[in-house]
Amino acid sequence: xxxxxxxxxxxxxxxxxxxxxxxxxxxxxxxxxxxxxxxxxxxxxxxxxxxxxxxxxxxxxxxxxxxxxxxxxxxxxxxxxxxxxxxxxxxxxxxxxxxxxxxxxxxxxxxxxxxxxxxxxxxxxxxxxxxxxxxxxxxxxxxxxxxxxxxxxxxxxxxxxxxxxxxxxxxxxxxxxxxxxxxxxxxxxxxxxxxxxxxxxxxxxxxxxxxxxxxxxxxxxxxxxxxxxxxxxxxxxxxxxxxxxxxxxxxxxxxxxxxxxxxxxxxxxxxxxxxxxxxxxxxxxxxxxxxxxxxxxxxxxxxxxxxxxxxxxxxxxxxxxxxxxxxxxxxxxxxxxxxxxxxxxxxxxxxxxxxxxxxxxxxxxxxxxxxxxxxxxxxxxxxxxxxxxxxxxxxxxxxxxxxxxxxxxxxxxxxxxxxxxxxxxxxxxxxxxxx
Numbered sequence: 540x541x542x543x544x545x546x547x548x549x550x551x552x553x554x555x556x557x558x559x560x561x562x563x564x565x566x567x568x569x570x571x572x573x574x575x576x577x578x579x580x581x582x583x584x585x586x587x588x589x590x591x592x593x594x595x596x597x598x599x600x601x602x603x604x605x606x607x608x609x610x611x612x613x614x615x616x617x618x619x620x621x622x623x624x625x626x627x628x629x630x631x632x633x634x635x636x637x638x639x640x641x642x643x644x645x646x647x648x649x650x651x652x653x654x655x656x657x658x659x660x661x662x663x664x665x666x667x668x669x670x671x672x673x674x675x676x677x678x679x680x681x682x683x684x685x686x687x688x689x690x691x692x693x694x695x696x697x698x699x700x701x702x703x704x705x706x707x708x709x710x711x712x713x714x715x716x717x718x719x720x721x722x723x724x725x726x727x728x729x730x731x732x733x734x735x736x737x738x739x740x741x742x743x744x745x746x747x748x749x750x751x752x753x754x755x756x757x758x759x760x761x762x763x764x765x766x767x768x769x770x771x772x773x774x775x776x777x778x779x780x781x782x783x784x785x786x787x788x789x790x791x792x793x794x795x796x797x798x799x800x801x802x803x804x805x806x807x808x809x810x811x812x813x814x815x816x817x818x819x820x821x822x823x824x825x826x827x828x829x830x831x832x833x834x835x836x837x838x839x840x841x842x843x844x845x846x847x848x849x850x851x852x853x854x855x856x857x858x859x860x861x862x863x864x865x866x867x868x869x870x871x872x873x874x875x876x877x878x879x880x881x882x883x884x885x886x887x888x889x890x891x892x893x894x895x896x897x898x899x900x901x902x903x904x905x906x907x908x909x910x911x912x913x914x915x916x917x918x919x920x921x922x923x924x925x926x927x928x929x930x931x932x933x934x935x936x937x938x939x940x941x942x943x944x945x946x947x948x949x950x951x952x953x954x955x956x957x958x959x960x961x962x963x964x965x966x967x968x969x970x971x972x973x974x
Contacts, residue, residue, distance in 0.1 A: 540598070541556040541557055542600070544634075546612075548684060552609055554600065554611055554696060557582065557596060557613065558595070559593055559596075559646040560594050561591055561592070568814065568816075576700075578596030579597040579598035579599070581598065581600070581696050582697070583595050585785060585786055586791075587618060589643040591642075593646060595613070595614060595646075597696075605698075606696035606697050610695050611694055612638075612687075613646050615686070616686040619689060619690065620675075621673055624672065624674070625650070627659055627663065627676055628678035629680070631680055636652070636659075637651075637653075637663065647666070647669075649662055689907055693781060694786065763848060763920055766799075766844060766920040767799070769910065769919055770910035770913065773906035773921070773924070775837075776804060779837065783806075787821045789819060790821055792810055793830075794809035794926065795926045796808075796923055796925035797923060797925070802839075803836065803837050803840075805835070805836050806837065807833070807834045808822065809830065809832050810822065810830060812831075821833050847917050848892075848918045849942075850942055851941030854939055855897075858897060858939065861912050861913075861915070869897065870897065872898075899935075906924075918939055918941060919939050920937050920940065921937040922937045
């Protein structure tokens with residue numbers, strides 16, 4: 540029987556003790572509903588780190604009104620070790636968790652168990668006859684924490700007996716609500732403009748808007764002092780990724796991006812239909828109903844990053860050392876600095892800073908253990924992080940600010956050295972098995 544557990548330092552709760560079956564292809568909704576009648580109506584479908592389709596099932600768990608609040612612990616960590624592997628973890632409350640993973644990193648039948656030590660010992664002994672195991676017999680909660688933090692897939696449970704028509708009704712209600720909000724907004728804007736014209740304030744209003752604001756001018760002249768540190772962007776995007784489902788009602792996530800905006804982050808997701816229906820599409824389906832896209836905007840209060848702005852020569856050395864010490868290939872490509880809005884060519888060309896491009900490949904999601912290393916490159920600011928399922932590749936885009944002539948210190952002050960700035964594009968190869 541499935542049970543829940545909380546993992547220290549990780550938001551939300553996990554379910555353990557699901558029953559598992561392996562399929563050669565993505566199952567149809569009718570098959571899932573049939574299996575859920577026997578194995579439990581809550582569950583999930585996901586692909587292992589080596590492309591095998593697995594179905595996990597369990598009965599509804601007391602204390603939870605929606606399965607989406609729970610994530611599968613076994614599915615999250617199955618790809619974290621070399622298969623075939625099995626382990627027993629002491630949860631510290633009298634319960635133990637057992638996981639067993641074999642061919643193509645698939646969880647085997649009875650390979651996800653939670654219970655007393657004697658319960659787990661019986662399953663362990665039963666699976667010993669399979670042989671050739673990589674074993675962990677005395678795992679701890681801390682080991683589980685490390686694996687979950689390193690996981691690139693943390694799938695949530697869902698109701699496998701849900702019907703498509705219900706999703707269609709919800710979609711229709713949401714559409715009607717959005718239409719009403721648009722109508723109300725248009726009416727409000729027209730009323731407001733009418734009042735401004737009537738009161739003779741339009742000219743004054745325009746003059747106020749046209750006046751340059753010191754903070755905006757300063758941000759244009761020294762943008763690095765008003766943009767967040769890499770670690771702050773990684774943390775915000777990591778939170779968004781950790782709640783991102785990879786499958787939804789017969790649809791699979793194919794792309795994901797997290798971009799920094801003026802007020803926070805903007806997350807975009809691309810979906811491909813497996814065997815789901817257009818009415819179940821997460822987001823807005825394409826005209827042919829085979830793909831869909833969704834986007835959300837989350838408010839995040841970023842603080843401007845402090846620190847010195849290096850000459851590009853030194854910044855490049857730091858970035859190269861960052862890659863070399865980890866064995867990551869790196870490529871730099873030059874480009875000119877874009878002109879500031881409203882600036883003449885002569886003003887722009889005499890600016891103290893410029894920009895160019897650099898690419899870097901790393902074998903995992905960039906926020907896992909590279910945040911402080913990215914912060915160690917002075918003048919580096921992250922623009923976006925994206926992922927593609929086809930190549931299992933992460934791409935981080937940002938700007939590495941440097942100087943043309945006299946370098947600036949923290950908050951834009953002058954310091955010795957000379958340099959230029961570089962536009963940064965970083966690609967990270969994910970180990971797939973949502974950090």
